[in-house]
Amino acid sequence: MQTVESKSEKIFQRACEVLPGGISRNTVFRDPHPDYVQSASGCYITDVDGITRIDFANNMASLIHGHAHPAIVEAVIEQLKKGTAYTMATEIETQFAELLCNRVKSFERVRFMNSGTEAVMAMIKLSRAFTGKPKIAKAEGAYHGTYDFAEVSQTASPENWGDIDSPNSVANTKGTPKSVLDEVVIFPYNDIERTLSILNRNADKLACVIIDPVPHRVGLVKGEQEYIEAIYDWTRKNNSLLVFDEVVTFRVGYGGAQEMYPVSPDLTALGKIIGGGFPVGALAGRADIMEMMNPRFGKPAFPHSGTFSANPITMTAGYTAMKLFDKEAVTNLNSLTQKAIQQIQEAIKIADVPVSITGAGSMLRIHLKANPPKTYREAYQSKETQKVLKNLLDYLYYKEHLLLVNTCTCMFSTAITQKEVDILSDAFLRAFKELREQIISIQKEVAV
Amino acid sequence: MQTVESKSEKIFQRACEVLPGGISRNTVFRDPHPDYVQSASGCYITDVDGITRIDFANNMASLIHGHAHPAIVEAVIEQLKKGTAYTMATEIETQFAELLCNRVKSFERVRFMNSGTEAVMAMIKLSRAFTGKPKIAKAEGAYHGTYDFAEVSQTASPENWGDIDSPNSVANTKGTPKSVLDEVVIFPYNDIERTLSILNRNADKLACVIIDPVPHRVGLVKGEQEYIEAIYDWTRKNNSLLVFDEVVTFRVGYGGAQEMYPVSPDLTALGKIIGGGFPVGALAGRADIMEMMNPRFGKPAFPHSGTFSANPITMTAGYTAMKLFDKEAVTNLNSLTQKAIQQIQEAIKIADVPVSITGAGSMLRIHLKANPPKTYREAYQSKETQKVLKNLLDYLYYKEHLLLVNTCTCMFSTAITQKEVDILSDAFLRAFKELREQIISIQKEVAV
Numbered sequence: 076m077q078t079v080e081s082k083s084e085k086i087f088q089r090a091c092e093v094l095p096g097g098i099s100r101n102t103v104f105r106d107p108h109p110d111y112v113q114s115a116s117g118c119y120i121t122d123v124d125g126i127t128r129i130d131f132a133n134n135m136a137s138l139i140h141g142h143a144h145p146a147i148v149e150a151v152i153e154q155l156k157k158g159t160a161y162t163m164a165t166e167i168e169t170q171f172a173e174l175l176c177n178r179v180k181s182f183e184r185v186r187f188m189n190s191g192t193e194a195v196m197a198m199i200k201l202s203r204a205f206t207g208k209p210k211i212a213k214a215e216g217a218y219h220g221t222y223d224f225a226e227v228s229q230t231a232s233p234e235n236w237g238d239i240d241s242p243n244s245v246a247n248t249k250g251t252p253k254s255v256l257d258e259v260v261i262f263p264y265n266d267i268e269r270t271l272s273i274l275n276r277n278a279d280k281l282a283c284v285i286i287d288p289v290p291h292r293v294g295l296v297k298g299e300q301e302y303i304e305a306i307y308d309w310t311r312k313n314n315s316l317l318v319f320d321e322v323v324t325f326r327v328g329y330g331g332a333q334e335m336y337p338v339s340p341d342l343t344a345l346g347k348i349i350g351g352g353f354p355v356g357a358l359a360g361r362a363d364i365m366e367m368m369n370p371r372f373g374k375p376a377f378p379h380s381g382t383f384s385a386n387p388i389t390m391t392a393g394y395t396a397m398k399l400f401d402k403e404a405v406t407n408l409n410s411l412t413q414k415a416i417q418q419i420q421e422a423i424k425i426a427d428v429p430v431s432i433t434g435a436g437s438m439l440r441i442h443l444k445a446n447p448p449k450t451y452r453e454a455y456q457s458k459e460t461q462k463v464l465k466n467l468l469d470y471l472y473y474k475e476h477l478l479l480v481n482t483c484t485c486m487f488s489t490a491i492t493q494k495e496v497d498i499l500s501d502a503f504l505r506a507f508k509e510l511r512e513q514i515i516s517i518q519k520e521v522a523v
Numbered sequence: 524m525q526t527v528e529s530k531s532e533k534i535f536q537r538a539c540e541v542l543p544g545g546i547s548r549n550t551v552f553r554d555p556h557p558d559y560v561q562s563a564s565g566c567y568i569t570d571v572d573g574i575t576r577i578d579f580a581n582n583m584a585s586l587i588h589g590h591a592h593p594a595i596v597e598a599v600i601e602q603l604k605k606g607t608a609y610t611m612a613t614e615i616e617t618q619f620a621e622l623l624c625n626r627v628k629s630f631e632r633v634r635f636m637n638s639g640t641e642a643v644m645a646m647i648k649l650s651r652a653f654t655g656k657p658k659i660a661k662a663e664g665a666y667h668g669t670y671d672f673a674e675v676s677q678t679a680s681p682e683n684w685g686d687i688d689s690p691n692s693v694a695n696t697k698g699t700p701k702s703v704l705d706e707v708v709i710f711p712y713n714d715i716e717r718t719l720s721i722l723n724r725n726a727d728k729l730a731c732v733i734i735d736p737v738p739h740r741v742g743l744v745k746g747e748q749e750y751i752e753a754i755y756d757w758t759r760k761n762n763s764l765l766v767f768d769e770v771v772t773f774r775v776g777y778g779g780a781q782e783m784y785p786v787s788p789d790l791t792a793l794g795k796i797i798g799g800g801f802p803v804g805a806l807a808g809r810a811d812i813m814e815m816m817n818p819r820f821g822k823p824a825f826p827h828s829g830t831f832s833a834n835p836i837t838m839t840a841g842y843t844a845m846k847l848f849d850k851e852a853v854t855n856l857n858s859l860t861q862k863a864i865q866q867i868q869e870a871i872k873i874a875d876v877p878v879s880i881t882g883a884g885s886m887l888r889i890h891l892k893a894n895p896p897k898t899y900r901e902a903y904q905s906k907e908t909q910k911v912l913k914n915l916l917d918y919l920y921y922k923e924h925l926l927l928v929n930t931c932t933c934m935f936s937t938a939i940t941q942k943e944v945d946i947l948s949d950a951f952l953r954a955f956k957e958l959r960e961q962i963i964s965i966q967k968e969v970a971v
Contacts, residue, residue: 090617093620094620096817099616101823109612112611113605132610157590157591159590159591163560163568165559166534169537169538200696221827222670248826250657251651258702353608354831380549380550381638382583383582
């Protein structure tokens, strides 16, 4: 692209010699090469070639206060000087667990871990231990981390997803044992009738039904209240657990996305924002279920440890971040995001493009179709649509200097103000005008 | 124990209301309650009640330089001010991968993650993806993290371990699906004949054979050279991979414990010390295998991401720690540990107790039996032995103010000096004398 090699290009060439594909996380890959960060502050992020962008991705939704928030930096430095991890307990793990339990009705006990992947894995293992049943049920297309049971059908496609009345269990990783696929039951999100029918056919085997209340990869569409209630009722009748993956969605409300519903999950997996910018995962829920992890009276039914679990740096950063993300902060952030949605919808109207927006709380996702998708199969993107979406993201990134999640999703932070929202909607307007023909050209295909 | 309630007791009472069993990691639990850390520096760790202990556990072997090493603190603070995690790449991930690849012959490519558990899970998934085979083989009693396939038979006992010629696959967590147990083949560590015979019976299904070269829970006994070579040869002939879990043992040599052998593993799981005190995991190995994670040309065979994987704080701390742990530092640390072993052996002789020591590099483990165990079944502790071991650990912890890993294992750090080694061996001498009768009383039982 450029004749003079950029600093990022040079680093990437070295990276290709030591990292597979030159990258360390699939989500940071960008063609022809990723850019490398020099520093970041609040909602601004500057790369090694001196380009500053506004950050609407916030490390995949994990930085609720943006970068290097002074209160978090200060608290972490204080702890850092006293050590980062011990083979002993620290008070801050109790304080942080108290904060979370006070905040969410369904949280009676908490166990901390190192990632959302670990939290979902622990949630599934605990569900099996508690119910004595081997299978799990999950929504087609939903992302729940990289535990192989949890990732089944995450990237199902028209070639392999099968009949909607009984979706196939599709391997996400090559070589996933057939025995793993057989333990996972797939249902179409927000489709009550089909979901209940599928659950009924597996009633005696299901340890839990996993629900992300606003599943990003399914389309960032809210689980309808009637749907969540129906699954809750089903689990009560069938000795199964309703478990939520709120790794991403905990930001949606003061008490997580679960406070949108009159029913509560038995267990909840957490991650992302509760780490205050540091690696974190957590499992929270009913005391009687969590009790199976208690090691005080001999080997527990579900033994669980982890070298860095509940390390005081993550606990300190997470506690500080979540204290700052109080009721008022949640309300303000969600209002600002609503404002952004309105302004982008205005841009859609002015540019006259068939584009729609989904989301909840401080999250929004752009879809290149006139009507917002309601299911994974509706949200599914053909190769052609993916190409146009990449052009849109590249336009925003290279021309407008805006960093979004690679699904064209914004995950807001409290560091964003009306000024950045205006820049965002103006940029979208220019992008929509620029790419109008491309966006229109893929509509026929989308309708199929 | 005390009439006046300690600060730790008070915190623990609060913890019991929000954490299962009042603890956040099984390894930090201590009866009647854990103590809570106030601060730590080098090899000294002080609790909230003002008691300072010498730390020979180093957060379960993860702190190679002890607590709050000035160079690590300084480097982390500098990064902290620039942000802790981004949806973009950072140069330090490449620098750190270069350092690791330069250090170990078998490391051609590296992928970073958040924990040893994640690293082992990724190693198993990648082995399946590369070979197209579903099963794994692992040693009875070996700890490889909490991924359910990896934890099978980790705590097998005489009641369930079965015939040594064909050990049972024993669930570690209640409710582990039978389908998981069926995918895991168990062999007795360091027993060439039986291991090869068991591998042969599963030759067409085995994606990999997992070896920890000095498995802590098996007895902290080195894998014999002949044994490792035999398994290596077997995997060459049977389209299977030899994969090492060096999460704990990477500290043993400058190039990990694997440099003890003439053959190299295809893949290695890392964690602990390479994080410099922060949550970390990594998978390293052959470029052709790691290439299956490359996302540059469409969806890879093994898609892998992770919100906090390769975050620049962990990379900075890990890079700094590993640079400091150079060849000279490794040699000095291992020499000091050898010195400690000699001095404790002297104490054993003086106290005239049937006690033995195993270990390698900067690790040592005490066994309450005259001859060091060579296998998991020999190292297995009855309830009575566990009770005496707990008395020994409590003596060292409460009376001598020494913190060890709860298997009576020391994981040395470079912060430890001859002074602390002398305190350690003197304390062991007093402990052995105090507990001599108890230690002798369990010998008959051990011999069974």
